[in-house]
Structures are given as structure tokens and as C-alpha cells.
Amino acid sequence: MVKEGLLYAKSHEWIEVDGKEGKVGISDYAQHLLGDIVFVELPEEDAEIDKEDSFGVVESVKAASDVYMPVTGKIIEINEELEDEPELLNKDAYKNFIMKIEILDESQLDDLLTKEQYEAYIETIEHE
Amino acid sequence: MNNYNALIIDHSRPGRRGYTLRNTEVDQIDLSEVFGSDLLRKESAELPEVSEPEVVRHFTNLSKKNFAVDEGMYPLGSCTMKYNPKINEEVAALAGFNNVHPLQPMSTVQGSLEVMYGLQNALKSISGMDQVSLLPSAGSQGELAGLMIIKAYLRENNQQYRNKIIIPDSSHGTNPASATMAGFETITIPSNENGTVDLQALKDAVGEDTAGFMLTNPNTLGLFETDILEIAEIVHGVGGLLYYDGANMNANLGITRPGDMGFDVLHYNLHKTFATPHGGGGPGSGPIGVKEKLVDFLPGHYIEKTDDGYTFSDNPKHTIGKVRSFHGNFGVMLKAYSYILSMGSDGLVSASQLAVLNANYLKESLKEDYVLPIKSVCKHEFVLSGLIEANGASTLDIAKRMMDYGYHPMTIYFPLIVEEAMMIEPTETETKETLDGFIIALKEIAEEAKTSPEKLKEAPISTLVRRLDEVTAARKPILTWK
Numbered sequence: 001m002v003k004e005g006l007l008y009a010k011s012h013e014w015i016e017v018d019g020k021e022g023k024v025g026i027s028d029y030a031q032h033l034l035g036d037i038v039f040v041e042l043p044e045e046d047a048e049i050d051k052e053d054s055f056g057v058v059e060s061v062k063a064a065s066d067v068y069m070p071v072t073g074k075i076i077e078i079n080e081e082l083e084d085e086p087e088l089l090n091k092d093a094y095k096n097f098i099m100k101i102e103i104l105d106e107s108q109l110d111d112l113l114t115k116e117q118y119e120a121y122i123e124t125i126e127h128e
Numbered sequence: 129m130n131n132y133n134a135l136i137i138d139h140s141r142p143g144r145r146g147y148t149l150r151n152t153e154v155d156q157i158d159l160s161e162v163f164g165s166d167l168l169r170k171e172s173a174e175l176p177e178v179s180e181p182e183v184v185r186h187f188t189n190l191s192k193k194n195f196a197v198d199e200g201m202y203p204l205g206s207c208t209m210k211y212n213p214k215i216n217e218e219v220a221a222l223a224g225f226n227n228v229h230p231l232q233p234m235s236t237v238q239g240s241l242e243v244m245y246g247l248q249n250a251l252k253s254i255s256g257m258d259q260v261s262l263l264p265s266a267g268s269q270g271e272l273a274g275l276m277i278i279k280a281y282l283r284e285n286n287q288q289y290r291n292k293i294i295i296p297d298s299s300h301g302t303n304p305a306s307a308t309m310a311g312f313e314t315i316t317i318p319s320n321e322n323g324t325v326d327l328q329a330l331k332d333a334v335g336e337d338t339a340g341f342m343l344t345n346p347n348t349l350g351l352f353e354t355d356i357l358e359i360a361e362i363v364h365g366v367g368g369l370l371y372y373d374g375a376n377m378n379a380n381l382g383i384t385r386p387g388d389m390g391f392d393v394l395h396y397n398l399h400k401t402f403a404t405p406h407g408g409g410g411p412g413s414g415p416i417g418v419k420e421k422l423v424d425f426l427p428g429h430y431i432e433k434t435d436d437g438y439t440f441s442d443n444p445k446h447t448i449g450k451v452r453s454f455h456g457n458f459g460v461m462l463k464a465y466s467y468i469l470s471m472g473s474d475g476l477v478s479a480s481q482l483a484v485l486n487a488n489y490l491k492e493s494l495k496e497d498y499v500l501p502i503k504s505v506c507k508h509e510f511v512l513s514g515l516i517e518a519n520g521a522s523t524l525d526i527a528k529r530m531m532d533y534g535y536h537p538m539t540i541y542f543p544l545i546v547e548e549a550m551m552i553e554p555t556e557t558e559t560k561e562t563l564d565g566f567i568i569a570l571k572e573i574a575e576e577a578k579t580s581p582e583k584l585k586e587a588p589i590s591t592l593v594r595r596l597d598e599v600t601a602a603r604k605p606i607l608t609w610k
């Protein structure tokens with residue numbers, strides 16, 4: 001399932017843009033691929049992280065996976081609920097964001113995928 | 129399978145003792161007078177108070193619940209669970225080795241030094257490196273020491289700007305961890321469709337900030353990196369160093385040498401390649417080998433032969449510092465050297481050849497029932513990608529069911545680049561009959577998945593504890609016995 005209205009990175013993060021801010025999480029496809037998520041390492045508030053650099057780790061029974069910034073931004077809020085209940089990402093990967101960021105370079109949003117483009121991208125990697 | 133399931137503390141009764149020292153003629157000393165009362169603990173340690181037979185029965189019963197390579201086949205990919213010949217234990221138990229102290233005068237431990245010198249030379253000649261340090265006490269520590277050597281070498285040459293280590297996505301998980309610990313940034317590059325290093329991706333990733341490239345060869349898919357000379361040229365061409373993860377040396381013994389491939393530094397895992405105990409049976413040993421230009425950076429002394437006998441070298445000029453007290457895990461070195469000498473150079477070559485033959489025999493025999501993503505000839509191990517007709521059965525289900533058939537499961541869900549990965553490494557020490565039994569078991573499991581899939585979902589049924597709830601264990605771990 002891919003949610004309408006969000007922008008997606010090929011590394012399977014989404015961003016929901018609201019003016020100069022954005023909520024960031026991982027896609028339903030990513031949580032499904034990882035399986036039962038047991039730990040989320042959240043970033044530090046106020047940190048500025050470049051596009052495509054790692055901002056945290058999502059760990060499942062199968063694997064530990066870095067998660068990457070869809071665009072360059074400053075962390076303004078983290079979803080602390082995930083510290084105690086990492087399984088929220090399995091339950092609803094779109095409702096449960098990982099963090100809110102201040103978008104520092106809005107032009108980078110143009111590089112991200114729309115719902116349709118991301119669906120098509122998943123299609124191509126599934127058939128590899 | 130016995131049902132014994134107690135903790136040693138469950139047997140504890142106040143005042144019970146294994147043995148007591150009677151009628152001591154030595155006066156008791158008040159410890160607070162010697163150390164000061166602030167250094168003494170206020171409450172006594174909660175140690176189990178048990179009799180000697182209880183201790184022996186406790187651990188013997190626990191050991192019977194374990195699965196060991198002395199009981200059956202242990203095809204845990206990437207771990208090289210070969211049989212450890214018992215002669216190694218006998219050698220390591222000899223009083224002349226077993227009762228020496230690391231601070232004894234050198235003239236009284238010439239035999240021990242000769243063993244270390246011999247092992248050092250054997251490891252040099254097997255790897256094609258110029259000098260070896262036996263100090264690191266585990267493969268992971270060797271890896272970290274190796275990367276610290278690269279770091280120190282670059283610093284000495286005023287190239288601190290080289291801060292990136294490139295690692296293929298088929299690498300061992302320890303590689304990025306060691307590189308990060310040593311203060312480097314890691315760049316991961318993808319593998320090509322054959323499962324080996326993508327040369328274009330490597331060319332794109334290297335630059336003047338490249339400190340080095342870490343490679344396991346054969347890689348975690350069990351594939352030999354056929355472009356290895358070109359890879360070495362690309363990395364050396366930009367001034368980077370080549371690090372060799374020796375975890376998979378079991379496929380190479382006497383056939384190819386990392387030194388000849390162009391590698392500058394490598395670590396060995398003695399417990400894998402040279403048949404010394406693994407993990408809890410440890411301790412471990414992870415010697416490192418380096419080319420001439422890095423000898424000055426080794427983590428401490430190595431052994432030298434002089435006209436007056438064997439002696440320790442001076443501390444290397446730019447040493448990264450000792451990574452281990454005294455001389456490393458000598459007991460493990462004894463076992464490894466015993467293995468190397470009893471095998472002989474011909475024997476080591478045969479071991480690698482048989483390890484490769486056994487892996488290919490299993491691979492070819494299982495590909496009708498299991499997905500084989502990389503079809504080329506493998507080295508000492510190979511990776512399957514779950515059942516062709518899975519019928520809902522996951523790799524985890526297959527692994528659990530194998531326990532009911534009397535086998536230790538293979539490595540699962542690694543490497544990460546293969547979905548539902550099943551990584552199988554039979555090693556050279558299994559006979560054809562054992563391999564055939566293993567093939568039959570995996571084919572029966574494939575049949576069960578079609579006809580009675582519930583058997584896989586319920587597995588294991590023959591073990592003391594059934595399938596454990598790994599998710600809850602990871603999310604809500606209970607870390608103390610209370």
C-alpha cells in the first residue's frame with residue numbers, strides 16, 4: 001500500500017510536506033520487507049542532516065537498516081512513542097512518523113517520487 | 129533430549145560448599161585494614177553456594193542440551209563449523225605449554241616461542257603477507273586493529289583527508305562496524321548481477337578521500353571475486369589500501385593468497401580456518417598480516433629468531449598500541465599450529481578443495497527444490513533463497529524444521545542482499561554419506577511444505593523449548609534472572 005499525497009525516496013522513506021516542514025517515516029513496503037520491527041534509533045533534535053545521509057536505524061528480527069533523509073533538513077521533533085513501541089511502524093507506517101523536520105532545501109523535493117512513481121519503482125524492484 | 133532446565137543459583141543453599149580450606153596456619157587478615165573499608169563491598173556477592181557434584185551435574189546436563197559439531201552436521205554458513213581434531217586439544221593440554229607463565233624468563237619458554245614463531249611463519253606463507261601479529265584475540269579485534277593500522281599509516285603519511293572506507297553490500301556486518309570504530313566513514317557499493325563487486329560502482333566511489341576498500345574473498349555469497357586484480361588496481365590507483373577479511377580463507381588454503389591479490393592487510397579467524405573452538409568454546413584468536421610498509425604499525429611485538437634463540441621483536445616504531453595483554457591467546461595458537469602441522473601443506477590444499485566440492489555438491493543437489501539465485505560455481509558456501517514451492521513456508525520455518533531432523537540450521541536471512549537467504553557451508557569434514565543425509569532431509573522438508581505445511585509452521589517439535597517468541601524477546605527483553 002502506498003499512500004496518496006506523500007513524496008517518497010527510493011530508499012523507502014516518505015515525507016509529508018506542510019509548508020516549510022515535513023513529517024518523515026518509512027513506507028509500508030519497507031516495514032513489510034523488514035518484518036517485525038523491534039527497535040528504532042531516533043535522531044537527535046536540532047541536528048541538521050544532509051539529504052541521503054542516515055538519520056537513524058530501524059531494526060527488525062531479520063535485519064538492522066539505516067534510514068535516510070529524503071531531503072536536507074533540521075530535526076525539529078522526534079516521535080518518542082517509537083522508543084517504547086517500535087511495532088507502531090508495523091501497525092501503520094504512514095500514521096506513525098519517525099520525526100518532523102524543517103526542510104532546508106525545498107528544491108530537493110523535486111527529486112522525490114510521487115505515489116504513482118513510487119508504485120512503479122516497487123514494481124521494478126519486485127521483478128528483478 | 130533431557131528436561132533439565134535449572135539455573136545454578138536454584139541449587140544454592142546457605143553455607144553449602146564445594147570444598148573448604150581446613151586448619152589453615154595462616155592468620156586471617158582484616159581486608160579493610162589492607163584496602164580501606166571504602167573499597168570493600170557492603171553486601172556480600174550473591175554467588176551460588178553449591179556442592180561440587182551439583183556443579184558438575186548442572187553443567188553436564190546443560191551441555192547435553194547443546195548441539196555441537198561433535199554430534200552432527202553444523203552447516204552454519206559463514207562460520208566454517210568444521211570438526212576440530214582432538215589432537216589439537218591434547219597438544220594444548222601438554223604441561224610444558226599449559227603451565228607456563230607469560231612473565232617467565234624467555235630462556236625457559238623457548239618451546240612456546242618456537243610454536244608462536246612457527247605459526248607466524250605459516251600464516252605469513254598462507255596469506256602472502258610480510259609480517260604477522262598474533263596479538264588480536266578475536267577476528268573482530270583483528271579487524272579493528274587492521275583498520276587502525278590503515279588509519280595510523282595514513283596519518284604518518286599526512287593523508288588524514290583520506291577518511292572513507294568502501295565496502296561492498298555483500299560484506300560481513302563487522303566490516304562497517306570496524307571501519308566506523310576506527311574513525312572512518314563507510315561507503316557501501318552494490319554488487320552486480322553475478323553477486324560480485326560492481327567495478328563501475330567501485331570506480332565511481334573511489335577518490336582522493338579513499339582510505340581503503342574492505343573485501344571478503346570469496347564473498348558472503350560464496351563467490352570468488354574474479355576481478356580481484358582490477359579491483360586492487362582501482363583502489364591502489366587512487367592511493368587507498370586494501371583490507372582482506374579472512375573469514376572465508378577456508379576456500380583458499382594453498383590455492384590463492386590475499387598478498388598476491390594485492391591486499392595490504394588481513395585478519396585471520398583461527399577458529400574458523402584452523403579448527404580451534406568457536407564462540408563459547410573459545411577464547412578466540414584473530415591474527416593480522418600486513419605488507420612490509422605497514423609492519424611498523426603492528427599492535428606490538430612479534431616473534432623473531434636470532435642466533436641465541438627465539439625472542440620478542442622491539443615494539444614497532446609507529447605501533448597502534450597493544451590490543452591485548454602479554455602475547456595473545458596462546459592456547460588457541462597451539463591448537464591452530466597443531467592443526468596446520470598435522471594437515472601439512474598438501475592437507476590444507478585438500479581441505480579447501482573438499483570444502484568447495486562439498487558446497488557445490490549440496491548446491492547442485494538442492495536447486496530443484498530451493499531457489500538458487502546465483503547459479504555459478506561456488507567456493508566453500510552458497511546461498512539459497514527459500515523454497516521454489518514455498519506454500520507459505522519461510523526460511524525461518526525451514527530452519528526450525530531442520531532441528532527436528534537432527535541438523536543445526538544453516539545461517540538465515542544473511543547476506544541481506546538475498547531475500548529469504550539460506551546460507552549453507554558444509555565444510556570439508558563431512559562425508560558424502562552425511563551430505564546425502566542432509567540433502568534427503570532438506571528434500572523431505574520441501575515435500576512437507578507442499579503436503580503438510582503445518583509441520584513447518586509448528587517446528588521444532590522435538591526440542592526442549594518450541595519456537596521462541598523472538599519479537600517479544602527483542603522488544604521487551606528480561607535481562608536478569610529475578
